[in-house]
Amino acid sequence: MRNIKLTIKYDGTRYHGWQSQQNAVTVQEVLENAIFKLAGARPRVTGCSRTDTGVHAEMFVCNFKAETTIPADKLPLALNTHLPQDIICIKAEDADSDFHSRYCAKKKRYTYYIQNSQFPDVFKVNYAWHYSYKLDIDAMQKAAKAFLGEHDFIGFAASGFTVKTTVRTIYDISVEKNGDLIKISVLGDGFLYNMVRIIAGTLAFVGCGKINPDDMEDIINSCDRKRAGITAPPEGLFLTEVFY
Amino acid sequence: MRNIKLTIKYDGTRYHGWQSQQNAVTVQEVLENAIFKLAGARPRVTGCSRTDTGVHAEMFVCNFKAETTIPADKLPLALNTHLPQDIICIKAEDADSDFHSRYCAKKKRYTYYIQNSQFPDVFKVNYAWHYSYKLDIDAMQKAAKAFLGEHDFIGFAASGFTVKTTVRTIYDISVEKNGDLIKISVLGDGFLYNMVRIIAGTLAFVGCGKINPDDMEDIINSCDRKRAGITAPPEGLFLTEVFY
Numbered sequence: 004m005r006n007i008k009l010t011i012k013y014d015g016t017r018y019h020g021w022q023s024q025q026n027a028v029t030v031q032e033v034l035e036n037a038i039f040k041l042a043g044a045r046p047r048v049t050g051c052s053r054t055d056t057g058v059h060a061e062m063f064v065c066n067f068k069a070e071t072t073i074p075a076d077k078l079p080l081a082l083n084t085h086l087p088q089d090i091i092c093i094k095a096e097d098a099d100s101d102f103h104s105r106y107c108a109k110k111k112r113y114t115y116y117i118q119n120s121q122f123p124d125v126f127k128v129n130y131a132w133h134y135s136y137k138l139d140i141d142a143m144q145k146a147a148k149a150f151l152g153e154h155d156f157i158g159f160a161a162s163g164f165t166v167k168t169t170v171r172t173i174y175d176i177s178v179e180k181n182g183d184l185i186k187i188s189v190l191g192d193g194f195l196y197n198m199v200r201i202i203a204g205t206l207a208f209v210g211c212g213k214i215n216p217d218d219m220e221d222i223i224n225s226c227d228r229k230r231a232g233i234t235a236p237p238e239g240l241f242l243t244e245v246f247y
Numbered sequence: 248m249r250n251i252k253l254t255i256k257y258d259g260t261r262y263h264g265w266q267s268q269q270n271a272v273t274v275q276e277v278l279e280n281a282i283f284k285l286a287g288a289r290p291r292v293t294g295c296s297r298t299d300t301g302v303h304a305e306m307f308v309c310n311f312k313a314e315t316t317i318p319a320d321k322l323p324l325a326l327n328t329h330l331p332q333d334i335i336c337i338k339a340e341d342a343d344s345d346f347h348s349r350y351c352a353k354k355k356r357y358t359y360y361i362q363n364s365q366f367p368d369v370f371k372v373n374y375a376w377h378y379s380y381k382l383d384i385d386a387m388q389k390a391a392k393a394f395l396g397e398h399d400f401i402g403f404a405a406s407g408f409t410v411k412t413t414v415r416t417i418y419d420i421s422v423e424k425n426g427d428l429i430k431i432s433v434l435g436d437g438f439l440y441n442m443v444r445i446i447a448g449t450l451a452f453v454g455c456g457k458i459n460p461d462d463m464e465d466i467i468n469s470c471d472r473k474r475a476g477i478t479a480p481p482e483g484l485f486l487t488e489v490f491y
Contacts, residue, residue, distance in 0.1 A: 014369040059370070079366070088372045122323070125258040126303070126374070128332045 006102055007075065009034075009048075009082075010094035016129045016238070017089060021050045030054075030090060032076045034065070037085035041078075042071040051245045052111065055197075059130070059236035061114075064245045066104045090164075105244075110174065112190045112244040115203040115235060120183035125130040131184065132203070132239035138185060138210030143178045146209040149219035150176050150189070150202060158226045159202060160195035161234065169195055169241045178206065188243070197234050205232035250318065250346055252310045253278075253292075253326075254338035259303045260482070261333060261372045265294045274298075274334060278309070281329035285322075286315040295348040295489050296355065299441075301481035303374070305358075308489045310312060310348045323385060344352075354418065355490040356434045359447040359479065364427035375428065376447070376483035382454030387422045390453040391431070391465035394420050402470045403446060404439035405478065406418030413439055422450065429454075432487070441478050 011034070021026035023035075031048055037047040045065040073081060078095035085094065116131035118124050120230060123133040150173045157169040175190040187203050205222070208214040212224070214232065220232045255278070263271035267279075275292055283289040290311040298304060312458070317325060322339035330336065360375035362368050367377040368399050392415045401413040419434040449466070452458040458476065466474045 012369050014372075061370075083366065088367065089369050091366050091369050093366055122327065122335050122337055123332065125256050125333050125335050127306075128258075130370070 004068045004070060004100075006066055006068050006098045006100050007071075007078070008064065008098040008102060008104065009078075009089060009092050011060070011063050011065065011092050013060050013063065013091070014089040014129075015054060015057050019056045019060065021052065021054045021063075030060075030063075030067075033076070033087065033090060037082050038067065038069070040085045041073070041081055042069050044069055044128075049104050051108050052242055054240075054242060055237050057129070058240045058242070060242040062244050063242055064104045064108070064247075066098060066102055070077075091150055107247050108193075108245050110190060110192055110244075110246040111194065111242065112175075112188060112246075113194065113199040114188075114241045114243045115187040115199055116239045116241070117185040117187070117203065117207060117228060117235075118183055119180075119185050123167045124183070127184070129238050132207075132235050134207055134211075134223045138207060139212070140178060140180045140185065140210070142212075142216045143187075143206045143210045146176050146206060146214070146219040147176045147187070147214035149216075149223055154223050155226055156195050156223070158223065158228050158231050159198050160204070161197035161201070162228075164196045166195065171195065171198070176202075190244075200235045200237065201228075201231055201233075203235035203239065207235065208232035248312045248314060248344075250310055250312050250342045250344050251315075251322070252308060252340045252342040252348065253305050253336055254444055255304070255309065255334060255336050255413075256334040256336070257304050257307065258373075259298060259301050263300045263304065264431070265296065265298045265307070274304075274307075276311075277331065277334060281326050282311065282313070284329045285325055286313050288313055288315075289364065293348050295352050296486055298484075298486060299481050301373070302484045302486070303482075304486040306488050307486055308348045308352070308491075310342060310346055310425035322465075328403060331365070349449075351491050352489050354434060354436055354488075354490040355438065355486065356419075356432060356490075357430040357438065357443040358485045358487045359433075359443055360483045360485070361429040361431070361447065361451060361479075362427055363424075363429050366425070371428070373482050376451075376480050378455075380455045382451060383456070384422060384424045385432075386456075386460045387429075387450045387454045390450060390458070390460035390463040391420045391422050393467055394433070395459075398467050399470055400439050400442055400467070402467065402472050402475050403439035403442050403449070404472070405445070406472075408440045410439065415442070416437065434488075444479045444481065444484060445472075445475055445477075447479035447483065451479065 362375035
């Protein structure tokens with residue numbers, strides 16, 4: 004049995020996230036249907052992350068076991084003929100039999116976009132959070148540094164999930180402004196549920212003066228969800244890179 | 248009676264172009280409905296250009312006559328509450344009574360995007376023409392120069408329209424590549440029906456070797472539609488600037 008690793012990209016606007024669920028169209032289900040049309044079998048596809056409704060992926064890795072004889076380098080083009088235009092497979096490889104796209108992921112990078120202008124940009128409505136109050140980038144950059152390193156991020160997680168530990172390591176975080184678009188990029192060994200969106204919402208609160216950047220370290224250490232900012236909306240979030 | 252000049256932006260994906268028509272939703276109709284909700288009257292809105300189905304506008308100017316007492320600086324925000332998220336008004340001004348957004352336009356800039364890569368980009372599907380054959384940018388830049396100046400562009404126009412003259416002046420044209428995105432920018436005193444899309448399709452033919460860049464001047468002078476390239480699809484086209 005082959006263990007096939009796929010690298011895909013998707014615009015999450017029309018989907019209820021990655022993971023299959025009743026009564027809602029998800030990326031996993033659409034991809035499994037495409038594999039079925041191609042390979043005649045319907046293997047469960049394991050994803051590297053459970054993205055939420057409206058969240059996008061510039062790079063998403065998943066894997067599935069199948070007997071198909073289609074060579075790996077022919078798979079992307081073959082799969083794409085059965086995929087809608089907002090999901091695309093860009094690479095397929097034969098992986099080791101123990102490769103697991105979620106458990107084997109060592110680092111992930113997420114990017115969050117805030118469109119900071121008086122009016123929303125019609126071309127960014129589904130790809131950025133429109134925030135009309137002027138944001139202070141210097142303050143956001145200063146506050147972002149507090150996230151670096153190993154911390155218990157329980158104060159930056161939505162409830163309703165179970166994990167062994169809420170300790171995560173952030174290797175890199177940056178806040179850049181280009182025109183009216185603010186890009187927050189976070190590289191970590193893993194992320195709790197809604198963690199990047201809460202980081203983005205908290206940095207927006209810093210940017211508009213609701214949170215003092217000097218308090219950021221204290222807010223993280225408090226492990227108190229109520230001291231962090233709001234959960235930024237899903238449309239601004241992109242899974243950008245997965246490292247193995 | 249006031250003559251109100253609006254500057255709007257729209258994502259044309261969902262619309263059958265600017266101009267109102269039976270049995271199809273257009274930007275003009277949606278904008279007129281929003282003005283009706285706001286001003287209680289339904290004036291005809293005159294647009295600076297008749298964009299086609301799927302064509303976008305980063306800047307589009309239109310005007311209408313109305314008695315409303317809403318100050319111009321309050322109009323954008325008021326109108327936007329009645330507009331869908333893919334159409335936005337960014338500016339409103341009281342114009343002279345003889346201002347006409349189409350007849351008074353002196354220059355327009357259109358931008359055409361080609362996404363030149365093996366696979367389409369899921370985030371560019373509605374905003375660029377996916378062209379998978381490798382394009383030679385140098386050849387396209389060389390050929391583009393032939394469009395500069397005053398020419399009879401009848402060979403670069405779709406049939407089925409009436410204009411007084413098919414002579415137009417191109418003031419500026421550029422072809423740039425950024426990653427896998429090719430941007431063709433054209434500034435002219437006016438454009439014939441489908442002219443920018445035919446220029447883009449012809450430059451793509453130059454880029455893939457079907458047309459020799461040295462033949463470009465001759466092709467333009469021939470006034471023969473059959474010698475130019477194909478009409479590039481609408482989704483790559485943006486009206487970018489209008490000058491008065």
